[in-house]
Amino acid sequence: MNDHKAFIEYLQIEKNASPYTVEYYQQDLKEFFSFLHQEGIQSLGDVDQQCVRLFLTTLYDHQLSRRSVSRKISSLRTFFRFLEREKLVETNPFMLVTLPKSPKPIPGFLYMEELEKLFEVNNVNDPLGQRNQALLETLYGTGMRVSECQNLKLRDVDFTIGTMLVRGKGNKERYVPFGSFAEKSLKTYIHDGRDQLLEKTGIHTDVIFLNSRGNPLTTRGIRTILKTMMEKAALTVNVHPHKLRHTFATHMLNEGADLRTVQELLGHENLSSTQIYTHVTKDHLRNIYLNSHPRAKSRD
Incomplete structure (x- = not known):
C-alpha cells in the first residue's frame, strides 16, 4: 500500500x-x-x-x-x-458514508471592553511593546490567521492605500485593508522597535514580526505573546489568535458588513464557513429590532 x-x-x-x-x-x-x-x-x-x-x-x-x-x-x-x-480502485467505498451533522460550536469572541484592556497593556516605548501592539492591531484589524500573520513580509504592506497582501490556505492570495490604528502601530514598530530587534542578529529578514532575539516569530510565539497580554490585562477569558479572528468577523457583522464582504476578508472559500458568525450576532439583531420596530414592545 x-x-x-x-x-x-x-x-x-x-x-x-x-x-x-x-x-x-x-x-x-x-x-x-x-x-x-x-x-x-x-x-x-x-x-x-x-x-x-x-x-x-x-x-x-x-x-x-x-x-x-x-x-x-x-x-x-x-x-x-x-x-x-488513477484507476487503482474501481469504486470509492467511503462515498456512501454519511454521519449525522453535529451542531457547529458558536465561536467565542471578545467584547470591546475586553479588547480595550488588551490595547492598554503594552509599553509602546519599548521594542517588544511596540511589536506586541502592532501584532494585536494587525490580528484584530484584519482578521487574518495566525499563520498568515507570521508570514507577513514588509513588501506585503502598502501604507499608501492601507492594504496588506495576505497569503492564505493553499497559497491563495487576497488583499485586506487595515485602518489608522494598525497603520500607526505598524509604522512605529517597523521604523523603531523592529530595527532594534534586528540589531541582535546578523541575519537579514523581510518578515515583519520578530522575536526578542531578532528572528522571525513562530505561531507558538504569537500565541504566547497574546497569553502574556491577557495575563497583564487580568482578563478572565482566554485570548488566542483565532479568537481575535472570530472577534473581527463578529464586530464587522454587528456593524452592518454583509456576509460576502466578511467572507472575502477572512479568505473563506465557502460562504458556509462565514455563516457561523451570524449566530453570535442574534442578540445584537434582537436589540436593534426591539429599539426600532414600532410594535416590538409595549408603549405603556
Whole structure:
C-alpha cells in the first residue's frame, strides 16, 4: 500500500495543501492502514462497505469525537477519490458514508471592553511593546490567521492605500485593508522597535514580526505573546489568535458588513464557513429590532 506517497504528492502539488493539512492526512492514512493490517486486508481494492462500517465501529470504540471521525472519513474519501482517478480502485467505498451533522460550536469572541484592556497593556516605548501592539492591531484589524500573520513580509504592506497582501490556505492570495490604528502601530514598530530587534542578529529578514532575539516569530510565539497580554490585562477569558479572528468577523457583522464582504476578508472559500458568525450576532439583531420596530414592545 505505497500509493499514499503519490497521494501526498498530489495534495502538496495539485491541491496546494498546507503542511498541517498534509500531516493530518498522513495520520489518518496511517491509522487506516494499521486497521487494514489487523484485519488481514492486503489490497485497497478489497476495501468494501462492510470494511468501512467495521472501521467506523473501531473509531467510535476509541471514543473519538464526531468531529474527529468526520475528518478521518473525509480524508479517506478524498484518498479513495484519488485512487479512483488513477484507476487503482474501481469504486470509492467511503462515498456512501454519511454521519449525522453535529451542531457547529458558536465561536467565542471578545467584547470591546475586553479588547480595550488588551490595547492598554503594552509599553509602546519599548521594542517588544511596540511589536506586541502592532501584532494585536494587525490580528484584530484584519482578521487574518495566525499563520498568515507570521508570514507577513514588509513588501506585503502598502501604507499608501492601507492594504496588506495576505497569503492564505493553499497559497491563495487576497488583499485586506487595515485602518489608522494598525497603520500607526505598524509604522512605529517597523521604523523603531523592529530595527532594534534586528540589531541582535546578523541575519537579514523581510518578515515583519520578530522575536526578542531578532528572528522571525513562530505561531507558538504569537500565541504566547497574546497569553502574556491577557495575563497583564487580568482578563478572565482566554485570548488566542483565532479568537481575535472570530472577534473581527463578529464586530464587522454587528456593524452592518454583509456576509460576502466578511467572507472575502477572512479568505473563506465557502460562504458556509462565514455563516457561523451570524449566530453570535442574534442578540445584537434582537436589540436593534426591539429599539426600532414600532410594535416590538409595549408603549405603556
